[in-house]
Amino acid sequence: MTESSGWFAPLAADSDADDDVLVAAIRDGSADEPDSWPDRAVGEGAVEDEDAYYDRLHRATMAATRAAVTERERADDSQLIHAIRAMDDCQRTANELAERVAEWAGTLDPEAGSGIEYARDLAATEPEPGETAVVSLAEQVVDLEAEADGLRAYVEQTMPTVAPNLAALAGPVLGARLISLAGGLESLAKKPSGTVQVLGAEDALFAHLRGHAPSPKHGIIYMHDGVRGTPPENRGSAARAWRGSSPSPRASITTPASTDPTSRPN
Amino acid sequence: MSKLPDGIQRRQIDGQQRLATRGESVYGEPTDGEWRAWDPHRSKLGAMIELGMDHGLEGGETVLYLGAASGTTVSHVADVAGPTYAVEFAPRPARELLSAAESRPNLFPLLKDARKPNTYAHVVESGVDAIVQDVATRGQARVALENRRFLADDGRLLLAIKARSEDVTRDPAAVFADARDELTEDEMGYELVESQRLDDYHTDHLAVVARPK
Numbered sequence: 001m002t003e004s005s006g007w008f009a010p011l012a013a014d015s016d017a018d019d020d021v022l023v024a025a026i027r028d029g030s031a032d033e034p035d036s037w038p039d040r041a042v043g044e045g046a047v048e049d050e051d052a053y054y055d056r057l058h059r060a061t062m063a064a065t066r067a068a069v070t071e072r073e074r075a076d077d078s079q080l081i082h083a084i085r086a087m088d089d090c091q092r093t094a095n096e097l098a099e100r101v102a103e104w105a106g107t108l109d110p111e112a113g114s115g116i117e118y119a120r121d122l123a124a125t126e127p128e129p130g131e132t133a134v135v136s137l138a139e140q141v142v143d144l145e146a147e148a149d150g151l152r153a154y155v156e157q158t159m160p161t162v163a164p165n166l167a168a169l170a171g172p173v174l175g176a177r178l179i180s181l182a183g184g185l186e187s188l189a190k191k192p193s194g195t196v197q198v199l200g201a202e203d204a205l206f207a208h209l210r211g212h213a214p215s216p217k218h219g220i221i222y223m224h225d226g227v228r229g230t231p232p233e234n235r236g237s238a239a240r241a242w243r244g245s246s247p248s249p250r251a252s253i254t255t256p257a258s259t260d261p262t263s264r265p266n
Numbered sequence: 267m268s269k270l271p272d273g274i275q276r277r278q279i280d281g282q283q284r285l286a287t288r289g290e291s292v293y294g295e296p297t298d299g300e301w302r303a304w305d306p307h308r309s310k311l312g313a314m315i316e317l318g319m320d321h322g323l324e325g326g327e328t329v330l331y332l333g334a335a336s337g338t339t340v341s342h343v344a345d346v347a348g349p350t351y352a353v354e355f356a357p358r359p360a361r362e363l364l365s366a367a368e369s370r371p372n373l374f375p376l377l378k379d380a381r382k383p384n385t386y387a388h389v390v391e392s393g394v395d396a397i398v399q400d401v402a403t404r405g406q407a408r409v410a411l412e413n414r415r416f417l418a419d420d421g422r423l424l425l426a427i428k429a430r431s432e433d434v435t436r437d438p439a440a441v442f443a444d445a446r447d448e449l450t451e452d453e454m455g456y457e458l459v460e461s462q463r464l465d466d467y468h469t470d471h472l473a474v475v476a477r478p479k
């Protein structure tokens with residue numbers, strides 16, 4: 001086709017064309033130059049008249065923009081999921097390597113300490129002959145720690161735009177963990193709140209299924225300050241209170257601030 | 267002083283004389299019946315109108331709005347204009363733009379990049395009466411030139427340029443001079459009608475009214 005065509009081309013071909021097809025045309029179409037599209041749409045029989053053209057255009061641009069916005073926001077939550085998982089990986093690996101460093105250093109120096117703190121001290125020292133390898137490993141621990149910190153900063157910065165209410169309620173890092181465990185913001189929104197409460201309690205759940213433990217009452221929400229500060233015997237009810245702490249817990253957890261009617265001063 | 271377009275009035279709202287348009291409230295702005303105050307401190311176009319710049323708007327125009335954000339200004343534009351195309355490339359403000367467009371059948375939101383007009387030239391019609399641009403991003407003059415193809419021969423560009431978006435370290439006056447040169451030097455560029463700093467309302471912003479050469 002040499003003549004460029006407008007977004008309404010599918011309607012010109014079939015006046016019963018689906019909204020989906022028009023949405024795709026708006027999102028994926030292109031043209032080098034604009035044209036008097038309203039006139040052309042009427043001329044090509046896509047619509048009755050100009051009023052009908054603008055009605056249809058409004059419907060199609062609203063639907064196309066809504067779909068594009070949702071898709072882009074979803075892309076944001078998958079970035080967040082990778083970041084929080086990578087942060088946990090870095091942290092866990094740093095801890096494992098720190099143990100290895102402590103064990104190794106203990107064979108060279110009976111006074112050697114343990115943990116990340118010790119690895120950090122060791123990394124800062126000038127290695128004696130024969131210590132180069134273990135000091136270098138300690139440096140890796142420090143770098144992994146720094147990487148984890150950088151990822152945490154990214155999560156803290158991104159979370160409030162991806163899920164502002166959840167970020168405010170649970171804190172950005174715990175909120176991101178919930179999204180990650182649920183496999184995305186959408187699936188988190190669809191989970192019954194009882195499930196939200198036990199997310200991350202897989203170990204306890206498997207133990208329960210195998211028949212030698214009570215059913216899990218709380219998962220990672222346990223790590224929330226509001227729950228952690230509670231005496232152990234009351235944590236289950238604190239976790240329940242937490243996930244029920246807003247008028248509509250699941251809706252508010254995952255509603256972007258911009259579409260939350262309570263956040264608009266109308 | 268330029269005449270107010272049809273559909274914009276100065277009205278007493280909240281004990282103050284304010285610009286106002288008629289439409290559904292969008293951002294918690296003060297209202298008086300169906301009239302909603304248009305705050306020039308929150309809107310560069312509002313400031314241009316408040317300052318009596320030669321915007322050339324009469325009401326009922328076809329408008330292409332670049333950098334619509336959450337719809338603060340473009341909702342007022344749609345209250346008085348005809349078909350109004352609103353381009354914004356960030357998804358978060360675009361969500362709010364959708365709510366503003368819900369009650370405005372003449373407002374068409376588009377999640378597109380204003381630097382790539384070919385991605386929306388199959389939707390936005392040719393010969394629009396006005397392009398309003400407030401993108402606050404590097405290359406603001408370039409964006410205006412790229413979008414000139416949509417403008418009618420007797421149409422107007424109403425452009426806000428934010429100095430710091432071009433270069434935080436340079437003197438705003440120098441940034442503005444460069445932008446004016448860039449807008450006017452090309453054959454297919456613009457001819458300046460008027461330009462004025464908006465400092466009373468928006469620090470380090472220049473407002474430009476221009477028409478296509």
Ligand SMILES: C[S@@+](CC[C@H](N)C(=O)[O-])C[C@H]1O[C@@H](n2cnc3c(N)ncnc32)[C@H](O)[C@@H]1O
Binds near residue numbers: 379380
């Ligand atoms: C200063 S704000 C606009 C405020 C708005 N005009 C109002 O008064 O209500 C600038 C907007 O331009 C958008 N923007 C920046 N570069 C853009 C581009 N290349 N294409 C489309 N929008 C862009 C930004 O995302 C931001 O929302």
